[in-house]
Amino acid sequence: MTSIGDLSSKCFGGNKEKITQIGDVLKFYHDIGVLLYFNDNNMSETVIIDIQWFIDSFKNIITDPNHARDIVENYTDWWNFYESGHILDRLLTDIWSTRRFEVSFWDRHQEKTNLLQYMQRLGLIAVGADAHYIPCMNKRAFGIEEENYFRSLHSKTSVLVFKFQFLPFFFYYRLIVACLTRTNREWRVLKDNGLCLYKNVACFDYRQHVVALAVNNSSIQLQIFQPTNVLVMKEVALKVRNTVESLLKDLLGNFHKKIDIYTVGYQCCKQEVFREHDDCFLEEKDICRKGKITCPMHGMINHHVICESSLLVYWKLDVIADISDLDDFLEQDECTNLSESELSNVNFKTFEKLTKIGRDALQLYFDRIFPPVDLVTTLTLNKDSLQRGQKFGKLVQSAKKGSEKESAQNDEVSNKELKELFSDLIQKLESSMNERLTALDKKVEETLIVIKEEITDMKTALQNQDDRLTDLEKLKHRGLPKNPNSSYKPEAPEAVIVKFVLMEDRNMILNHARNTTLPKGYAIRTDLPVHLKRKRAELAQKAYRTQEIRNEDENP
Incomplete structure (x- = not known):
């Protein structure tokens, strides 16, 4: 050096x-x-x-x-x-x-x-x-206790998988070093009786979320957990994905072009970042904009349905969560059961007050998901609900103790706190509304493109139909020569026999004939007229006799 x-x-x-x-x-x-x-x-x-x-x-x-x-x-x-x-x-x-x-x-x-x-x-x-x-x-194994801990957490994202055609194991080592040294110290190694760095799994703390990066034979897997069991913040997940993809792109720049290809996808059902499930890998492009579909990897014995929103909601900005997806976080163990002695001490007047607060808070929650046009007016009208909601936990305690006086004292909120609460709510609601409007605009544009293509196809089909009807009208009014020597009807025009290449053309003419009054003496048939059938029979009989005479001459 x-x-x-x-x-x-x-x-x-x-x-x-x-x-x-x-x-x-x-x-x-x-x-x-x-x-x-x-x-x-x-x-x-x-x-x-x-x-x-x-x-x-x-x-x-x-x-x-x-x-x-x-x-x-x-x-x-x-x-x-x-x-x-x-x-x-x-x-x-x-x-x-x-x-x-x-x-x-x-x-x-x-x-x-x-x-x-x-x-x-x-x-x-x-x-x-x-x-x-x-x-x-590092030779530390990710043990059973660690696996059970991750399984016990209800609030987590789906497993984001970066699947490689060829994955040298040292490439994962370089990624872990990059996470430790090139994330502006925002990613800190999780600690639990030592650093949570293992042979094939690394756990980081980022904005009070647990970020798990794991490696197996052919893929690097990413999953985010929320230990407090509140919902994982989508902006955190998007930031983590962007950081990992940026680091991967930079690290792959040092390799040959043939080995820098990876496919982004998800585990369809297991959702275990610490395990390799090759039979559960679904590419992201096969899930986007499909809604709920049968899993393409498990169509019989392990049949199950996958939902786009449940897999992609945290990793894609334009995917909006389905409200039904929140059912996993509503556990019965979180309910409070009161004994008879505790019920006798409950102040039911305060309890009714809490019920109204909860109902108002639920309405305000839906207003946050679907914000009204005049957001400021709505927040002003819900001032009382917001003020009481901030002290909800203290009111529950006062309800158990039966103290209305303590409830009223705990219910007071200073103007400064209320102003900060309102400002924070307005920012979050406006951000949420802008994200949903952006996603909605994108979907509307895509839908309009599809509709325009369908309209173009319909116009083309109608034009083809009009062309065929025009040809039929020409055929209808064409001057047909009469056949005076016909023994069937001398005054009738000569029959026109048409053989169609496309069956749909034949059906179109027949349908049109049924709905149209033809000139007198004209008719459309799907078989030969009687006199022509008779003529065909005579010709067939003559051909048969001629063949018999020929056979007798050849075999006397």
Whole structure:
């Protein structure tokens, strides 16, 4: 490793014109694999000119138990690193010192810092202050307790799946390092008796939501949970998806084009981010705008119906939740059961008051989903409901204790609190209304396009029908020559025999004839007239006799 200044002096001397081109030269040699150079703010002043030296620096860290006793003094710290991937900074320094790894540029601390930055930039390690994380060394399994905890959470999104044609496992390691280092510290590793980072699952805390990223043989899976069992915020889910897709796009830019293809989809029924369910994968394009359909993957024994809104509501901006989807969050265990002694202490006058508040709050909830035209007026009219709703929990306690006086005191809200509440509600309602209007406009535009195409097809069909009727009218009024030698009706016109290629043309003419009065003496038949049938029989009899005579002559 050397500095850009020293390298420029050695290569170009005092030629200032060439020194300004050093960045382009280094980028070229980096692209062809001769050296390592990144034009980032904190790395643009150094370059690694010995690739093998860099490889050895990382190789010396990922040792096995057979060699660890010879290179570290504190075997316990090393074993913790071997199991979890978390390495103390002092242990890293001891390993490099014991291995006699050369760190001599500027000073030992500066070169070590620069070397770790290169490793982090390549997704090999997440650098911390006193400890670092190397994902490829993590051997912790995501156990049964962790799985049961995720299963117990009712408020969660569907499992978003990024399915790859070819997925190197180290690519997932690079993604985890990117989540730790390139999310502006908004994603924090979840802690529960240690960091919740496992061999194939990583759990993050983002805006009081649990974000789980998992990997299996061919896909990376994403799911968001809300531990408090309130509804997952859609804006959080959209932001998380955008972040992960952005990181994937950036990481895939370093690979060959043939392996950077992945398909976005969902688990149709299992919804377990920590498990691989290849038989449950549905592509996103096969679900969008389909509503409720039979699962294309399970049509018989495991037959079930999938709903577009339940799978896509959190991950797609234009998908609106179905109210029936909220039934999963209404658990019977959340109801409060009162004994007879508790019922005797209930102040029913206050209880009726609470019932009215709940009814008004429910109406206000539907007003939020379907906002009226005059939003400000509605909020003003519901001022009392909003004010009481903020103190609903305290009123429940006062109802149990039978204290109306305490209810009235808890029911008071300052003007400042009410103003903040109104401002917050107005912002949320306007944002919700704008999202729904945008989605509605998009659906209306798509519907209009479909209607226009159908109208065009109908016009084409009608035009074809008119053309056929015009041809029929010409046939109807055509002058037909009479046949004076006919023994059937000498005064009748000669019969016109028509053979149709398309049956629909024949049926159209017959239908038109039934609804139209033909001129006297004209008729449309689907068989031959009687005299022509008689003539056909005579010709057939003559042909038969001629064939018999021929056979007798050939076989006397």
